[in-house]
Amino acid sequence: MFGMFTNCLPLSCVDSVSVRLVNGNNPCAGRVEVLHDGQWGTVCHRDWDITDAAVVCRELDCGTAVKATLNAHFGQGSGSISMSNVYCSGSETALKDCRSDSRCSHDNDVGVICSGYTDLRLVNGSDSCSGRVELQFLNDLGTVCDACWDMRAANVLCRQLNCGIAVSVVGSDWFGEGSGEIRADVFNCDGNETKLSECSISSWSRAECSHSRDVGVICSNHGSIRLVGSGGDCAGRLEVFHSGSWGTVCDDSWDIKDAHVVCRQLQCGVALSNQQVPAWFGPGSGPIWLDEVECEGNETSLWSCSSPGWGKHDCQHKEDVGVVCSDFETVRLVGGNSPCSGRVEVHHDGQWGTVCDDDWEMTDAAVVCRELGCGAAVEALDRARFGQGSGPIWMDNVACRGSESTLKDCRSRGWGVHGSCSHCEDAGVRCSGDLLSTSPC
Template sequence: MRDVSVVCRELSCGDPLSLDAAVGGSGPIWMSHVDCSGSESTLKNCGSLGWGKHSCIHLIDIEIHCSGHRRSKLTGGPHRCSGRVEVLHEETWSTVCDADFDQQDAEVVCRELGCGLPVEVLGAAAFGRGEGQVWSKELQCRGIESEISLCPTSSSLRLNCTHGSDVGLICSGHTRARLVSGSDSCSGRVELQYLSEWGTVCDVSWDMRAASVLCAQLKCGSAVAVLGSDWFGEGSGQIWADVFDCEGNETHLSKCPISSWSRTACSHKQDAGVICSGSLMAVHEGRVRLSGGMECEGEVEVYFLKDWRRVLLDSWSESEASVVCRQLGCGSVFSFSSYSTSSPEHSHMCVTGFNCSGSEAHLGNCSSAQAVNCSSRDQLSITC
């Protein structure tokens, strides 16, 4: 972070916030093993192996975040995403009266700071009494603005507001998500960033609905499979054990309700992985779903030849069933059986002939499937 502070200062971009690994740089790599004291006026005055000397690849380029010219900040809290709200007006930082600050204002402050969504708005100087001015304006944000300077304001009616009423704010801190160690950016081990720290996700707190939200957030389509660490390897560092209780149609994980799961139940051997439909690992053919209203139990339907089709029981074995359960993020196979249906929407064509070893990530990797007339043949039901 000392190195980051030098860059932010040299660029007149405010204070250092975070540093991350970045993928996708190109051209020469100029510095490695950078060693700044933090007081240098320019990065070239910092120590390094020498200009252009390195043993690096672009997969470990560095990305930094500076505070920039933000008009809001949180101070006095345990980290930069919680604290007393202060706004910059005419080059002076002022606190905000708790009676003049609402949920929409909080959403904009958290967004501007890259701190996710607001968790709690606290009044009565919860993060200590500020100094200097109490802002004489009332924010009237709609909640959709990207920064506080874009919000309308009006004159506050509470001219006698004191620092005893300074408003505080706690933001979620969740900022970014990524999939790593897959064949591309739309498949891999799930990693989330809280503040400046990346961590993995425990598979006991992760399901197909959360995976679908993540894939949509990453512009990677929909979720095809949820997998364990045996697919994309074990991560390192923090394990985020938050349970994302998503409906599946949210546009961002931060919009899902979050509950807590005991971190003692998790290790990196349980790191969750996801394959999205936008990945080269997953063609649309072979997506699977269960009908009947239960998440991990029901009649098997497979997307095959551009349509959802029921699966015939013949030639089906425990190997294929284990792939389905894995693909759905539903654990291991418990049982599978036959059922008959006269449902007209499934009376035309079914699919049969999947030939799996049992270790595949999803049915699309299994060979020999073919479409056949359903007629009155037994169709497949599975319980994971």
């Protein structure tokens, strides 16, 4: 709106700009002036309060009202006094919509200080929910000094960005130093505000801040950890994002408690396996960011666990740690009339493949049905009863005891090892859950 005002004459902007702030140190603070009958005039302080100021800030896209000033705080105006005894309900879109009269003097001219921040973002992170904090003041972006932030302000920011809650407030070593102006205001948030502009603001000495103190925020809905190499989001080599790069975690001291925290943070359930075989999902590349990670197991984020620090390790990528979570899909049924019947397919080495029907029987089918939460096995089917699959035949001569929690735990000839099997021998299963799903009742 300010850009539009500076590019046209007041008389041609009556319908678009009817209020302005004058004599402040930025366009979102100053003496309130309104346009009436082709002339700019001031507003008298009678009945002027924060509700009225809020309407001005909203009209100017200047955030929320921080303060309603009185007694010509920003200097006396000149010309007419356009409004006095202003009464706004707070829902108005323009100050001219509020009730008022015009009897007063210029030593009572009112002013407004608005929060001024029209947009915000997190930059240089792995996604829009983590990064260096940058606030937009009209058309200018600036960073925020880390002396001015706490977890309450970070929580509000994450909520405003639809990024969940704040996990951590970090320094410039995470997301790099910014450039331009440094916003050195202190945001005094309670933590339950829906927008940062709703927090009260107090000033801070700009001399104490530099870009080496630019603050960053990590929100709970961020993607700064990931599991790769399995073909799914809930199993794989653990990688973390730091200082603009993805890197791995060394398996020194890594245990199931650490793995539980990773699965919880990724919303993948609980850890089924802490892959202690070195580089189970293959060695990574780039930096090894963490080593000797120590979690209690109840943390909501890996960042709450202790470690010697970023990049401090005595490891090689052949020691990269992996995690398998309970929500990782390792077996599925394809081609049936429900998720509980179909051709058995297992996920291995990044690919889905089938199971040969040699020695396939009810004990094996029971493990599949239990793993999928599909009840008991009704039929163990052979000869591609649900159609032929494609890709590798991963398992042959499967021999389950029946107590295994997953088909992968059953004995077989080995991954991809099979006799003369072809896809016309793909095994299938029908579970009791299929009968329930197709019941007319």
